[in-house]
Amino acid sequence: MMNIAVAQSGGPTCAINSSLVGVFKEAIKEPEIDAVFGSVNGIEGIIHNHLVDLKTLIFTNDDMELLRQTPSTVLGSCRYKLPDYNEDDSVYKKILETLKQRQIGAFFYIGGNDSMDTVNKLSEYFRREAADIKVIGIPKTIDNDLCITDHTPGFGSAAKYVAATMQEIVRDSSVYSMPSVTIVEVMGRHAGWLTASSAVLHDLGETAPHLIYVPERSFYVDAFMKDVRQEMAKHKAVIVAVSEGIEVPDVSAPAACAEKNSGGEECEGAAVSYRSGVVDNFGHKYLSGIGKYLEEAVRKEIGCKVRSIELNVMQRCSSHICSRTDIDEAEAVGAAGVRCALSGETGKVMVFRRVNDMPYTIVIETANAANIANNEKFLPDEFITPTGNNICDSALKYFLPLIQGELNIIMDRGIPKHFTIQESVLK
């Protein structure tokens, strides 16, 4: 008999709690496993021996269904990066102490890049210390930028929100007879997956988004203005999707960024940030993101009706329109993690391999955490049009299966019911 522990880390998504349900549900079926501890605020909960017994919080299948539908991380989160244990293993000792004291034989970490680094380091350290504790990574991120895996849990729900909302914005922006430009800013600091996913509207016969800009391509304001003018000649209401992560090169340092490609290398020093507190080319202090920046630029240069919309945290927490495919896969990958640990593996991350687009078929496999940690996956070149300002139709077969299906959302007094744990329990 052994206990296990599970923790959630990084930025919220709609699917992290579903992976927690996957781990919990599989664990309570296993006669080998006794207690299932939830670590409060990611790995910090293990460090500070702050664990909750999930069997005292989750009782019924209804509880589990509710938790699957609840966005964000019910156990809290953290952004904690472990040091190199060869340089400083003090925190590792604390972690090992907690895990041993609680008789924990396997630890499941649901998270993104940094969390997979934790999985890798912990599993190596436990090996060195001859501690028989398995460490398994369960991927999640709306950015979809983890290597090896076909996609990441959390991405499908975010993409479904972005596509559905973009379509509603198309309706909203098309009502007046005057020409207009609407700029929708989508999350993704380095990789353009989520912004690119808005192109699924093309499959439904929408001409919008008319322009899509991702961080994998260099961005120039002059070229952008030309693109917008060209689209305005064709469409009354032009819709632009733009990744928060695109950088506007300093016009006084021309072509310094021209080499930036889908490998995604940064071109430091050559870009003027439009972010908080930095003075831009217009002499303004920009307190907002690229959307607001481009809105001002269009207003100044073209002078038409223009609006920018930041999808903000809604794109990562709108569980009321989550993708059933995503939520089901997030649960499945959590359950698979438990089976992986029981089979004796450690230092592994559960990944998806796509067998077929249509009918959509995936299998769950494992990868070494070392190969996933601290790496990023970018949009393939063939997804982006040669002009660099839109997404190819051939890429849509990648995105479409991930946004399919809806959950039967449980409502309470007109809004979705959420599963929550009392603040006092988590303190």
Added chain:
Amino acid sequence: MMNIAVAQSGGPTCAINSSLVGVFKEAIKEPEIDAVFGSVNGIEGIIHNHLVDLKTLIFTNDDMELLRQTPSTVLGSCRYKLPDYNEDDSVYKKILETLKQRQIGAFFYIGGNDSMDTVNKLSEYFRREAADIKVIGIPKTIDNDLCITDHTPGFGSAAKYVAATMQEIVRDSSVYSMPSVTIVEVMGRHAGWLTASSAVLHDLGETAPHLIYVPERSFYVDAFMKDVRQEMAKHKAVIVAVSEGIEVPDVSAPAACAEKNSGGEECEGAAVSYRSGVVDNFGHKYLSGIGKYLEEAVRKEIGCKVRSIELNVMQRCSSHICSRTDIDEAEAVGAAGVRCALSGETGKVMVFRRVNDMPYTIVIETANAANIANNEKFLPDEFITPTGNNICDSALKYFLPLIQGELNIIMDRGIPKHFTIQESVLK
């Protein structure tokens, strides 16, 4: 036999198309009514004789259900205010010419304040000209600021979106162990109905929103900071809902706005706008709204993690989470408008009278357009807490019935299917 015309005006909502369905469905049942014309871009379509025959565009019950679920205005919209016909009746003559030429005996205008002004003026003008054309107003606005009616179609769906999204933002903002402030900016330039509706979360046991600011009360940055600090002492993640329409008084002109009350009178000249292009007290050019302004203020004064979120057009066009009560009522009020015209009335607006909160019961009545046009209805004093920074629990019974129920949303390839009319038809 006669024909009728219907038009949509003002800002988009989730319910305007449902009112169009209500008019259309009732009209095709009436043997007295032949063609049902849709006017493109509100009253402008009548002025320019730009009408479409809706029976050539809407065929089946499925079409109608799809249209009920489609946000914004399928016939386009306008912001056109008729002049006084005593001063200039040239445009009235054009309107009358179109209506006579098309043998239109009744015109239905779905819109807000300004549209009800159009209903009033047109009905008076037709009376003066002894033209037997009925003019009926069908209310809509997410602002809920029309007089006489208990509430307006469009408001319930917007309120449901705001409440559901606010709850998701609560989950999203609560994950880290550090203290934080999240400021959510909600639409409403003069009246705080939509912002106030976020208080329904309190009925579900949420402590958030911890602070709610509406334009019916004066707003002072100093008092706001004090409020935020007080709430931070009680809650790790403080959530603030704020109407876009609150004004930050110039600190160098103290108390000039102190008299502003729920009557909603403006205090011109005393407020420093934080809007586009205006330099604020921090010496910045503010390009965004009050949310971003307060975010910066909190960052500067308190120095904690702070984020602002603008719900932007999503709060008026997110049909995927519309209120069934709202959509059904919007259809019913459209149908009632047709019956009202056939009974010989004109210059009327269809309104709701609430008979009971629980079980929720309303009746549809008529009011004179003259009494609704150009007026605004503000939050009653008793809805706002004495401290002016939250909403009373006793007000929740007003809001809750309006957000109840969901439609069975028709999906297509993972996102809601919309009813659209080809751009070429509307040109």
